[in-house]
Amino acid sequence: xMEFDFLGKYWPMFLQGSELTLVISIIGVIIGFLIxxxxxxxxxxxxxxxxxxxxxxxxIVRGTPSMIQVLLVxxxxxxxxxxxxxQVLGSGLDRIIPGALALGLNSGAYTxxxxxxxxxxxxxxxxxAGLSLGMSRRDTLFxxxxxxxxxxxxxxxxxxxxxxxxxxxVLFYIGVQEVTAEALGVGGTLYNFIPPLIVAAVIYFVITQxxxxxxxxxxxxxxxxxxxxx
Amino acid sequence: xxxxxxxxxxxxxxxALMVAGGLAxxxxxxxxxxxxxxxxxxxxxxxxxxFAPFEFPIVxxxxxxxxxxxxxxxxxxxxxxxxxxxxxxxxFSSLIGELQNNKVQMVMAGMTATKQRRKAxxxxxxxxxxxxxLLVKKSDANKYTTKASTKGxxxxxxxxxxxxxxxxxxxxxxxxxxxLVTSLTTELKGGKLNGVVLATxxxxxxxxxxxxxxxxxxxxxxxxxxxxEICIALPKNEPKLKKxxxxxxxxxxxxxxxxKMFQKAQQLQEQTSN
Numbered sequence: 001x002m003e004f005d006f007l008g009k010y011w012p013m014f015l016q017g018s019e020l021t022l023v024i025s026i027i028g029v030i031i032g033f034l035i036x037x038x039x040x041x042x043x044x045x046x047x048x049x050x051x052x053x054x055x056x057x058x059x060i061v062r063g064t065p066s067m068i069q070v071l072l073v074x075x076x077x078x079x080x081x082x083x084x085x086x087q088v089l090g091s092g093l094d095r096i097i098p099g100a101l102a103l104g105l106n107s108g109a110y111t112x113x114x115x116x117x118x119x120x121x122x123x124x125x126x127x128x129a130g131l132s133l134g135m136s137r138r139d140t141l142f143x144x145x146x147x148x149x150x151x152x153x154x155x156x157x158x159x160x161x162x163x164x165x166x167x168x169x170v171l172f173y174i175g176v177q178e179v180t181a182e183a184l185g186v187g188g189t190l191y192n193f194i195p196p197l198i199v200a201a202v203i204y205f206v207i208t209q210x211x212x213x214x215x216x217x218x219x220x221x222x223x224x225x226x227x228x229x230x
Numbered sequence: 231x232x233x234x235x236x237x238x239x240x241x242x243x244x245x246a247l248m249v250a251g252g253l254a255x256x257x258x259x260x261x262x263x264x265x266x267x268x269x270x271x272x273x274x275x276x277x278x279x280x281f282a283p284f285e286f287p288i289v290x291x292x293x294x295x296x297x298x299x300x301x302x303x304x305x306x307x308x309x310x311x312x313x314x315x316x317x318x319x320x321x322f323s324s325l326i327g328e329l330q331n332n333k334v335q336m337v338m339a340g341m342t343a344t345k346q347r348r349k350a351x352x353x354x355x356x357x358x359x360x361x362x363x364l365l366v367k368k369s370d371a372n373k374y375t376t377k378a379s380t381k382g383x384x385x386x387x388x389x390x391x392x393x394x395x396x397x398x399x400x401x402x403x404x405x406x407x408x409x410l411v412t413s414l415t416t417e418l419k420g421g422k423l424n425g426v427v428l429a430t431x432x433x434x435x436x437x438x439x440x441x442x443x444x445x446x447x448x449x450x451x452x453x454x455x456x457x458x459e460i461c462i463a464l465p466k467n468e469p470k471l472k473k474x475x476x477x478x479x480x481x482x483x484x485x486x487x488x489x490k491m492f493q494k495a496q497q498l499q500e501q502t503s504n
Contacts, residue, residue: 009502013287013294071324078331090294092318094333175276175320175328182294184410185287185319188280190503191439193412 004195010186017179018203020089024100024178025165025207031104032164036111043116044141054112061109066102067170073102074174090177099171107164114156118149151222158215162208179203263335263464264471273308273315276334277301278322280412283435283495284340287319288502299495300338303357303462303488307336307478321409323390326350329465336475337463340429342392344457352466354475356459357488362396363430364447365437367418371445374425377402380449383424386414392457397427400451419443427451435496439503 007014042054061069077083077098085092122145130140169180183200187193267273277300279285285298296317308315318334325341328334329351340360343353364374364385374380383403387394388411397405406423408414415436417423425447428436436444462479464472482488 006503010289012289012292016294071327075327075331078333173321173324175318175324177319181319182287184412185279187412188410189282189286189288189499191282191412191415191436193410193416 004199006186006190006195007199010182010196013182013186014179014199014203016090017177017182017200018207020091020096020176021165021168021178021203022207023089024096024103024168024171024176025161027100028103028107028164028168029161031101032107032111032160035104035108036115039108039112040115040119043112044119058109058112061106066106066167067173069106070099070102070170071173073105074098077101091175095171095174095176099168099174099176103164103168103171106167107160110160110163111157114153114160115149117156118153119145121152122148151219154215154219154222158212161211161215165208165211166204260467261470263332263468264474266332267311267313267335267471271313273304273311273313273336274318274334275301275304275315276318276320276325276328276337277339278325279317279319280410281340281432282499282503283431283492285338286499286502288498297495297498299358299492300340302491302495303479303482304336304338306482306487307475310478311474322388323409326463329463332465335465335471340460341463342457342459343461343463344392344395347463350466352464352468352472353461354464354472355479356461357479357482358460358492359455359458360429360431360460361458362393362427362451362453363433364401364425364449364451365415365418365428365433365444366425366447367421368441368443368445370424371447374447374449376449380425384422386417386423386426388414392453393427393429395457396451396453400453401427401449415444435499439500 039054039057042050045051074095078094083094083097085094087093088096126144126148127140130144131137135143168178171178172181172184179200183196184193186196190196277285277296279287279296279298281298283298285296285300287294288297289295296319301315301317304317305315318328320328322339325334325337325339326347329337337351340358341347342360343356347353366374374383377400380401380403383401384406385397385401385403386406386408387397389407389409394405394407397403403424406414406417411426411428411432414423414426418426426433430446433444433446437446462475464475479488482491
């Protein structure tokens with residue numbers, strides 16, 4: 001019933017789409033990670049204003065659909081920042097950059113909450129111990145709390161990265177030819193929708209599984225250090 | 231506490247206003263798109279390439295390109311202007327916004343020049359006249375003959391498309407709208423929808439490709455002429471570009487190239503999807 005003969009002809013489209021999905025996801029994850037870190041520092045800052053800005057940012061991003069965020073970031077950037085439309089993997093940079101940025105801005109809000117939960121999970125006694133040993137607040141945070149918090153947040157972080165990879169399919173709204181877009185195009189030519197979509201689903205699954213394995217490995221490695229020190 | 235919340239809301243409102251302001255600031259200069267085409271030596275065409283035979287992706291020598299009736303016409307226009315054609319594929323609903331922001335200078339996506347769209351963008355003269363048909367499962371071929379007979383049925387139509395209006399006005403069915411034609415026809419095949427309102431040419435292609443699955447219902451779907459004519463969407467305030475495009479369409483109509491291109495696109499689609 002299902003036929004996948006079309007892959008013989010259309011595999012270059014799926015390959016290119018997958019590469020682009022990977023690229024935008026990696027950029028998105030990096031931006032999201034950095035923004036998340038920045039936001040959580042802002043939230044822990046003594047300056048109330050920074051705390052507010054971070055809180056409002058997280059509320060807005062969490063409270064609006066990512067598809068709308070992508071469109072807004074894209075249209076605002078296209079008016080304010082001239083990005084050359086150099087073609088990379090079949091899409092213009094003027095679309096890829098705003099798209100990946102929007103994904104990162106979105107992911108940052110969630111990542112910051114994950115960081116925050118990780119930091120809360122470290123008993124206050126550790127901070128107090130650090131401070132009473134004469135370490136500065138900053139050193140206590142970066143040398144004692146954050147390394148442990150990071151390890152605790154890895155499972156949730158993996159979840160967020162996987163969500164981002166899947167979410168990247170909304171970038172077709174701004175014309176980024178990622179793997180979903182390619183599947184839809186092939187479906188439109190064949191007048192048959194399901195087989196290309198199954199191919200796209202398999203591709204997403206392989207990518208996210210590879211990421212999950214990588215994170216598992218990282219988690220084990222990071223916990224090893226703590227087992228030895230025990 | 232209340233005071234604090236008020237301030238927060240104010241801040242949220244301010245951000246929203248800034249965003250809206252940034253988007254609303256549109257230029258009104260003449261011929262900006264035309265000049266961009268000339269200076270970059272590229273005509274960027276916006277389309278939604280899941281709509282064979284009008285536009286669809288093909289893989290040629292291991293590389294993806296877009297082809298179809300609209301692409302062929304656009305290529306001819308670009309060639310005549312002495313520039314290269316670049317095809318930008320995206321969701322149908324994003325196309326008008328792209329045009330308004332001068333990200334693309336032309337949109338060809340089997341788009342009809344409705345009143346609503348005319349408020350946002352300009353249109354060329356028509357280069358193709360379509361009619362609408364109801365695609366149904368073969369077993370239902372004779373089920374829908376009059377408007378009254380469609381009561382209680384579920385029909386699909388592409389979101390934001392002319393077929394959506396037609397379906398809503400000319401039938402008594404519940405109308406389901408989705409972004410993609412292919413997703414609607416998949417639902418039709420699976421029995422979730424009783425019919426899909428499509429451009430007749432597209433409906434015929436489905437029947438030709440899957441003669442045992444689909445049929446065209448005899449239900450008539452009359453539409454005013456202005457809503458049947460497929461035009462090229464252009465940005466507003468582009469007299470030079472519009473003139474050029476209209477000249478090209480007239481030329482292609484007169485020398486019979488338009489009809490030939492359509493047949494060629496249909497053949498190409500049949501070859502690539504087998």
